Amino acid sequence: MHPVLKLVVQRIALGLVLLLIISVVIFLGVEALPGDTAQAILGQSATPQALENLRAEMGLDQPALTRYFHWLGGILTGDLGTALTNKADIAKSIGSKLGNTLFLAGSAAVIAVPLAILLGTIAARYAGRWPDKLISAITLTTISLPEFVAAYFVIFFLTQVFPIFQPVSLVLPGMGFWEKLHAIALPVIVLVMVVLAHMMRMTRAAILNVMQSAYIETAELKGLTPMQVVWRHAFPNAIAPVVSVVMLNLAYLVVGVVVVEVVFSYNALGKYLVDHVTKRDLPVVQAVGLIFAAVYIFLNMAADIIGILSNPRLRHPK
Amino acid sequence: MRIPISALIGLTLTGMFLFVAIFAQWLAPYAVGDSSGAQWEGMSATHWLGTDTIGRDILSRLIFGAQITIFVALASSILSFSLGAFLGFTAAVQGGWIDQGLSRLVDLVMAVPSLIIALVVLTIMSPNLIVLILIMGLLDSTRVFRLSRAVAADIAVMDYVEAARLRGEKGTWVIFREILPNALSPLVAEFGLRFIFAVLFISTLSFLGLGIQPPLTDWGGMLQENKIGITQGKSAALLPAFAILSLAISVNLVADWILTRTSSLKGGRGG
Numbered sequence: 001m002h003p004v005l006k007l008v009v010q011r012i013a014l015g016l017v018l019l020l021i022i023s024v025v026i027f028l029g030v031e032a033l034p035g036d037t038a039q040a041i042l043g044q045s046a047t048p049q050a051l052e053n054l055r056a057e058m059g060l061d062q063p064a065l066t067r068y069f070h071w072l073g074g075i076l077t078g079d080l081g082t083a084l085t086n087k088a089d090i091a092k093s094i095g096s097k098l099g100n101t102l103f104l105a106g107s108a109a110v111i112a113v114p115l116a117i118l119l120g121t122i123a124a125r126y127a128g129r130w131p132d133k134l135i136s137a138i139t140l141t142t143i144s145l146p147e148f149v150a151a152y153f154v155i156f157f158l159t160q161v162f163p164i165f166q167p168v169s170l171v172l173p174g175m176g177f178w179e180k181l182h183a184i185a186l187p188v189i190v191l192v193m194v195v196l197a198h199m200m201r202m203t204r205a206a207i208l209n210v211m212q213s214a215y216i217e218t219a220e221l222k223g224l225t226p227m228q229v230v231w232r233h234a235f236p237n238a239i240a241p242v243v244s245v246v247m248l249n250l251a252y253l254v255v256g257v258v259v260v261e262v263v264f265s266y267n268a269l270g271k272y273l274v275d276h277v278t279k280r281d282l283p284v285v286q287a288v289g290l291i292f293a294a295v296y297i298f299l300n301m302a303a304d305i306i307g308i309l310s311n312p313r314l315r316h317p318k
Numbered sequence: 319m320r321i322p323i324s325a326l327i328g329l330t331l332t333g334m335f336l337f338v339a340i341f342a343q344w345l346a347p348y349a350v351g352d353s354s355g356a357q358w359e360g361m362s363a364t365h366w367l368g369t370d371t372i373g374r375d376i377l378s379r380l381i382f383g384a385q386i387t388i389f390v391a392l393a394s395s396i397l398s399f400s401l402g403a404f405l406g407f408t409a410a411v412q413g414g415w416i417d418q419g420l421s422r423l424v425d426l427v428m429a430v431p432s433l434i435i436a437l438v439v440l441t442i443m444s445p446n447l448i449v450l451i452l453i454m455g456l457l458d459s460t461r462v463f464r465l466s467r468a469v470a471a472d473i474a475v476m477d478y479v480e481a482a483r484l485r486g487e488k489g490t491w492v493i494f495r496e497i498l499p500n501a502l503s504p505l506v507a508e509f510g511l512r513f514i515f516a517v518l519f520i521s522t523l524s525f526l527g528l529g530i531q532p533p534l535t536d537w538g539g540m541l542q543e544n545k546i547g548i549t550q551g552k553s554a555a556l557l558p559a560f561a562i563l564s565l566a567i568s569v570n571l572v573a574d575w576i577l578t579r580t581s582s583l584k585g586g587r588g589g
Contacts, residue, residue, distance in 0.1 A: 022426070022429065022430055026438055029438075030441070030442055041442075141563075146518040148521075148522060148538070153556065155548055156553070156556055159549060160551040252431075254431065262525075274528075277526075277528060278527055280441055285438055289434050289437065289438045292431065293430045293434055296429070296430060
């Protein structure tokens with residue numbers, strides 16, 4: 001087998017094993033926590049009869065391993081079980097919410113990624129001078145902001161000081177694409193703010209790292225303009241680290257989206273998750289938690305695989 | 319020694335926050351749950367920063383919020399730090415299956431976002447202070463583990479560590495007397511960053527209603543209670559957000575300074 005292919009297959013296998021172990025942790029780890037699961041869900045005032053019913057419903061009277069494999073088998077066939085609170089089919093409830101979450105995160109990514117690369121390149125071109133310092137100062141501020149704090153600053157400025165948007169992102173099934181886009185403008189701005197800083201700083205660092213190579217000096221000495229040097233010679237060689245940073249930040253977006261959805265009451269997966277943590281609805285939390293974990297693991301895996309593929313030393317083995 | 323102006327600002331503000339947190343009971347003009355005014359009063363002599371959505375003094379709640387936020391964040395970062403550093407050093411010094419086992423375990427925990435793990439755990443456990451500190455501390459110790467293992471692995475191959483081993487010192491001696499003193503400066507800067515991370519983490523959990531529970535309050539919880547005010551144009555509702563931001567930035571400035579100082583001590587660019 002080609003060595004690159006072998007590395008990629010290994011990485012995919014590792015990702016799958018990781019996902020399997022995580023599913024065990026999410027399902028069985030919860031039961032290893034101190035205290036009785038049924039008691040924790042129903043609270044201290046639950047009657048013994050109610051506890052007994054819940055145990056039977058959740059199958060807590062059966063061995064843990066049997067239940068785990070039953071749960072895993074269900075998930076692999078698209079059956080995520082039923083919610084404790086309203087007996088709804090979890091897979092059905094998730095359907096449209098997953099789409100909404102991907103729409104939000106995707107829109108944020110489409111704006112944040114090119115912007116981060118552009119700003120990072122500008123900062124690297126003018127390293128140590130005022131454009132670099134200005135960009136660094138702004139990104140240092142946004143990097144210290146948790147999502148919900150950034151969100152409320154944005155809400156205050158764009159709905160109160162300059163009333164352009166609505167503070168709640170209501171997306172209905174009948175809405176057109178542009179209407180939906182306008183509805184999610186605020187959460188998208190917040191998510192872009194939160195991931196932009198980190199992506200931009202890593203792009204800058206990656207390009208500056210390449211700028212120290214001998215061929216950059218050659219390019220400078222043969223009389224290319226600084227921007228030509230950066231775009232033609234430095235950037236192509238910095239692509240691998242930049243792409244892997246982009247992937248890692250998309251993975252980070254997966255978490256940011258949970259909080260931002262709650263802030264804007266956006267009807268999607270993250271808000272669904274948090275609502276059901278509050279209601280102590282364990283089956284929903286386990287199913288949605290596994291989905292978030294799977295997306296996160298997949299994006300990290302993609303970052304590694306792109307890193308492998310873009311490494312010329314691995315592509316052309318001797 | 320010249321302290322740069324940014325670090326000076328950071329040190330002053332961090333010191334101020336710590337002072338307020340320690341002496342909250344004496345500094346706060348009102349009790350934490352005291353509805354001493356009308357809804358959304360403006361700034362006045364009796365309520366310096368106005369009142370919140372149910373008429374409680376915002377300044378007092380900010381002061382008590384500082385105490386809880388800083389206490390929980392400090393406790394969890396001390397936990398993550400001592401645990402992560404100890405295990406990281408042990409892994410680097412002992413090597414072999416201890417290193418392999420711990421490293422794979424950390425890889426596993428870090429393969430899932432901390433917030434998702436915390437949410438799953440908080441479905442079953444009630445969020446009292448001890449549970450919150452334990453969850454945050456344990457989850458974050460993975461990051462400290464990776465750093466301290468890397469730092470210690472560099473030190474463990476030095477001649478003086480070799481010398482200590484050859485004269486028959488035990489593992490604990492090597493960890494505490496040879497490696498720890500030499501790993502201290504990068505770890506101190508990391509402590510600042512872990513502390514900020516803990517502040518943001520507890521604020522996020524409280525904001526989601528899963529962190530600090532009433533009658534106690536922290537900044538994240540305050541923002542959540544008063545969020546309706548923000549959409550009504552009450553700028554006082556943004557004060558907890560400013561508090562979180564300024565604490566995070568000031569600790570960041572101090573950590574940055576420590577980091578540049580220690581790397582310049584090592585000989586700077588050439589090394």
